[in-house]
Amino acid sequence: MTKTVDAATMRQINKKYVTEIIYNQGPLSRIDISQITGLNKATVSSLVDDLIADDFVNEIGFGTSNGGRKPVLLQLNASAGYCIGVDIQITHMTTVLTDMSGSIIYKSIRPIDCADGGLTQTELEEILIDEMNHAAVKAPPSRHSIIGAGIALPGIVNFSTGSVFYLPNIEIRDWDICGALTKHFPFPIFIDNDGNCGAWSEYRLRxxxxxxxxxxxxxxxxxxxxxxxxxxxxxxxxxxxxxxxxxxxxxxxxxxxxxxxxxxxxxxxxxxxxxxxxxxxxxxxxxxxxxxxxxxxxxxxxxxxxxxxxxxxxxxxxxxxxxxxxxxxxxxxxxxxxxxxxxxxxxxxxxxxxxxxxxxxxxxxxxxxxGDTIVSGAAQLPISNTILQSPLSAT
Ligand SMILES: [Zn+2]
Incomplete structure (x- = not known):
């Protein structure tokens, strides 16, 4: 059966697609984006106008011309908002605050000992909340404030429901981690397996x-x-x-x-x-x-x-x-x-x-x-899941 999509939904999908192209490949001109996406120039210009109005994209100067007027180059606005990333390992928890481009502007490494049930689920939640609060207050004022948080976990997780199935070395099972943390923060929280966060981060860098x-x-x-x-x-x-x-x-x-x-x-x-x-x-x-x-x-x-x-x-x-x-x-x-x-x-x-x-x-x-590849990948989760149409998104 063919699925029909209304015009507003299609515009949202195209907007995320254009954001993703600029995020991954910028700086780019409107013509570059049109060629990469296959969207016509008028649609791209209109979507880019929206993104500039939203503060997610900046015009940063002129590119080289192929004969006509020099094209204006567009880049993701790194300081439009900030992301928190957390990497929970058995002996330590790394927490970062990054800008939209992934640059780390705050980092903390807290030793923990959660081997073989050394920390209960509640104790681990309390440490997480504490570390995330410390990172959140370091965010400079910005249009979108904190976009969200991403948490990398060493085990089997359901990234689309935000719950942990099993963390073998920590001995925690069936943990609705996003449900528990969302009560404490005004922004969305996402989780993924630590290996996936590292793989995605390395893919983006390389x-x-x-x-x-x-x-x-x-x-x-x-x-x-x-x-x-x-x-x-x-x-x-x-x-x-x-x-x-x-x-x-x-x-x-x-x-x-x-x-x-x-x-x-x-x-x-x-x-x-x-x-x-x-x-x-x-x-x-x-x-x-x-x-x-x-x-x-x-x-x-x-x-x-x-x-x-x-x-x-x-x-x-x-x-x-x-x-x-x-x-x-x-x-x-x-x-x-x-x-x-x-x-x-x-x-x-x-x-x-x-x-x-x-x-x-x-x-x-x-x-x-x-360095910091897993926690950087975790910090990209909120961007991937909210403003991009990315393979990391849950849909
Ligand atoms: Zn095994």
Whole structure:
């Protein structure tokens, strides 16, 4: 059955589409936008007038002429409004305030300990509210104030309903997080899996249409971008590669299965490899956000630390080989706390890729993520879900 759309709805859809083109590809002229979108010049001019009136778009000067008058260039107005982004990991919570262009203007890292139910859902909510309030008051005055907040979570979430299904290492299930937080803030709140936030952020920064982001921290999560869109799967839970089995009779995982990849390629695994090297790691450091940076510093002097990173790299490489054989991406990006140890584990990852992958997958480049990539992706969620017509939107 063909769906009919009324003129007002169509205008809204086109307006979001034009905003998205300027957001992703600006500065652009009205003619550029007409050529990219296929909309006629009069429609584009009228939509751009609306966006300028809304303060979302600025005219920033003239582009080069192809013979006629120089075209006026349009760019997203970075200070039209602000976004809050939060990245909840097991040992720490990162909160940022960004402008519309994604530039971070405030950042806080708060150590937390929510391993294995260390924090209740209510306690975690209270910390979230506190951190988000601190970020909100840092927003300079602007036309649209705070557009919204986005929260990246380490587990299975339903981004369209705003609820958590299961966060394995935090031991929280069935959490209506957006419902709980919305009562405390006047702006909309969105959530997504941390791997998806990282993948989207890296896609936007690199403009590579087929990539896999691997977030290596206490656990291992991934996000997949296929043909310039996040791949979510039939029920929105694609990318749980951290729980693919790499050892049939292997270690018990927090998810209940045995031999999951994250048991061999995460911070927990690094600690085990250090124990096997007979290195003592203090209890405080085990659950600290600084574990990897301390281990990297010690690896300069101690071969045992170097070896622990190398073993981790071998297992990281086994998992990445499986992923590239399945998806044949253009790029794999490694992020999360473990990225700090790249100089020690990356050669092992590349060696595993050469030995275990098929054909051109042997040579898929491996990059290290930009700093703050997950929390930046989280901060983009409100823009994607309110003013853009984006693959991240819930419809
Ligand atoms: Zn598992």
């Amino acid at each position: 403009q590579i249409n087929n990539l896999v982001f691997v977030n290596v921290g206490i656990g291992v999560g991934t996000g997949i971008v296929v043909n310039g869109q996040l791949y979510r799967g039939a029920h929105g839970i694609a990318g749980e590669f951290g729980h693919m089995t790499i050892s049939a009779m292997g270690l018990l995982c927090a998810c209940g299965n045995y031999g999951c990849w994250e048991q061999y390629a995460s911070e927990q695994a690094l600690l085990r490899y250090l124990q096997e090297e007979e290195e003592e790691v203090s209890e405080a450091l085990k659950l600290s956000p600084n574990l990897v940076s301390v281990a990297v510093a010690r690896a300069i002097e101690k071969p045992s630390y170097k070896r622990a990173f190398q073993v981790l790299g071998q297992y990281l490489g086994i998992g990445i080989s499986n992923i590239v054989n399945a998806l044949n991406p253009e790029l794999v990006v490694i992020g999360g706390t473990m990225a700090l140890g790249a100089e020690y584990f990356l050669p092992e990852v590349q060696s595993a890729l050469r030995n275990r992958s098929m054909a051109s997958n042997k040579y898929v480049p491996i990059a290290i993520a930009h």
